[in-house]
Amino acid sequence: MREKLFLVLANLFWAGNYVIGKSIIAETGPFWLTLIRWCAAFIVLAPVSYWLERPRYQDIIKQYWLPLAAAGILGVIGYNLLLYGALAYTSPMNAAIVNSLNPAIIVVLSYALLRERLSKTNIAGFLLSLAGVLFILTDGHIAHVFRMNYNRGDLMMLAAGVVWALYSIIGKKLPVPPITATTCSVFFSLLLLWPFAFFYPFPADHISAAGLAGLVYICLFPSILSFLFWNISVQKVGPSHAGVYLNLIAVFTAVITFLLGGALSVLQLAGGAIVLFGVYLATKAPKVKTEQVDIAG
Numbered sequence: 001m002r003e004k005l006f007l008v009l010a011n012l013f014w015a016g017n018y019v020i021g022k023s024i025i026a027e028t029g030p031f032w033l034t035l036i037r038w039c040a041a042f043i044v045l046a047p048v049s050y051w052l053e054r055p056r057y058q059d060i061i062k063q064y065w066l067p068l069a070a071a072g073i074l075g076v077i078g079y080n081l082l083l084y085g086a087l088a089y090t091s092p093m094n095a096a097i098v099n100s101l102n103p104a105i106i107v108v109l110s111y112a113l114l115r116e117r118l119s120k121t122n123i124a125g126f127l128l129s130l131a132g133v134l135f136i137l138t139d140g141h142i143a144h145v146f147r148m149n150y151n152r153g154d155l156m157m158l159a160a161g162v163v164w165a166l167y168s169i170i171g172k173k174l175p176v177p178p179i180t181a182t183t184c185s186v187f188f189s190l191l192l193l194w195p196f197a198f199f200y201p202f203p204a205d206h207i208s209a210a211g212l213a214g215l216v217y218i219c220l221f222p223s224i225l226s227f228l229f230w231n232i233s234v235q236k237v238g239p240s241h242a243g244v245y246l247n248l249i250a251v252f253t254a255v256i257t258f259l260l261g262g263a264l265s266v267l268q269l270a271g272g273a274i275v276l277f278g279v280y281l282a283t284k285a286p287k288v289k290t291e292q293v294d295i296a297g
Contacts (some may be wrong), residue, residue, distance in 0.1 A: 003236045006229035007245035015252030017222035018092040019260065020214045021084055027211045029203045030084035033218070035193050038076055038186050040219035041227070045183040055180040065188075067174050069180065072189035075167035075227075082160035090153030093268055096253035098157035100275045103243035104164040110239055113169055125281025132274030134269075168239040171231055178231035205291070228270045247276050253263070 025033055049055060061068065086095050104126040110116040174181055207215065234242045250272055 003233040004154055004245075005243055006233045008075050008248060010229040010233070011228040011245055012252050013221035013226040015017060015096065015151050015249045015256055017171060017218055017226075018083075018087070018096050018249070018253050019256050020217055022087045022092050022209050024214045025084050025088055027204045028215075029200070029205050030081050030088065031115075031193075031196065032202055033084050033215075034077065034080040035190075035197060037080075037219045037223045038190060038193070041223040042183065042186045042190060044220075044224050045179065045228075046246040047185060049177075049179040049183040051281055053177040053180050055177060057180075057184070058131060059163060060176055060180060064174065064176055064184075068176070068184045069188040071170045071174070071181070072187070073165055073186035073192065074163050075172070076189035078163040078188055079160050079167065082156045082260070085151035086156035086160065090151050090155065091155070092253055093250075093257055093262070094151070094154055095157050096250040097268060097272045097275060098154050099161060100247055100250045101129055101158070102161040102246045103134050104278065105123065106168055106239050106243035109162075109165045109169060114173075119284070121281050121284055125278045125284065126283060127278070129275045129278025132271050132276075132278055135271040135274060165239075165243075168243065171234045172239045178235050179228055182227050182231050193271045244280075247280075250276070 021033065028036065083095070107116075107122055108126055111122075171178075171181065176184070230242065252271075254272070
């Protein structure tokens with residue numbers, strides 16, 4: 001029950017990240033928003049990790065530095081740069097709908113990399129959810145799939161989905177306590193990000209009051225709480241089951257967009273419905289066949 005609540009809250013906070021991040025990147029840019037949020041997150045995560053899990057950081061980093069660094073590159077750097085870069089070109093709602101394909105991607109990659117079971121229903125669901133995303137990308141003209149220029153932001157969100165799926169799979173197989181794993185991944189990502197700060201000057205002279213409030217939200221909720229809730233849940237229920245809850249990002253984004261006075265098109269709603277139904281089929285647990293025991297020896 002606790003893991004279900006954590007997954008719901010994680011995706012609610014991430015939905016807010018889509019909407020608020022769209023307005024903040026105009027002041028900070030994707031790189032600096034990523035760097036600022038994770039510097040703030042690390043300051044909080046490090047003492048919380050030590051207090052709750054009492055890790056031996058030296059031993060953990062020495063033994064698992066490669067998967068932890070890979071998790072940082074994928075989940076912290078790659079996904080966030082792709083997400084914030086995408087929001088510069090597409091709407092939060094479109095980004096959230098494309099992101100809804102993530103659970104299906106996780107299931108397919110879990111099958112390919114972890115040999116998890118995959119049924120014909122799962123395959124059909126993945127193809128259907130992919131068709132729903134293509135419906136959005138082509139403005140409802142799927143027949144033109146090979147004949148048009150796509151929105152750069154939507155394509156970046158597709159790439160972000162693959163990156164997040166790989167991050168989730170690493171998290172499942174990593175024998176490190178979840179808060180410590182998140183902290184170490186952020187540590188490695190910051191080591192890699194900081195040198196690039198010299199090549200990317202801060203794009204704005206100052207941050208507005210609204211931008212500062214948005215930064216506080218992004219640093220606290222989607223950066224710290226969502227990642228903690230997600231990693232705790234993934235280690236308990238696995239990436240495929242947790243991935244189903246990523247569907248809530250599109251739902252929560254639609255609700256937040258509507259409450260803030262934004263418009264939702266029929267095309268977005270129709271495509272989103274196709275994606276969600278396809279993901280439901282793609283993530284449906286395969287039935288385990290009952291095997292007869294041969295007692296004759």
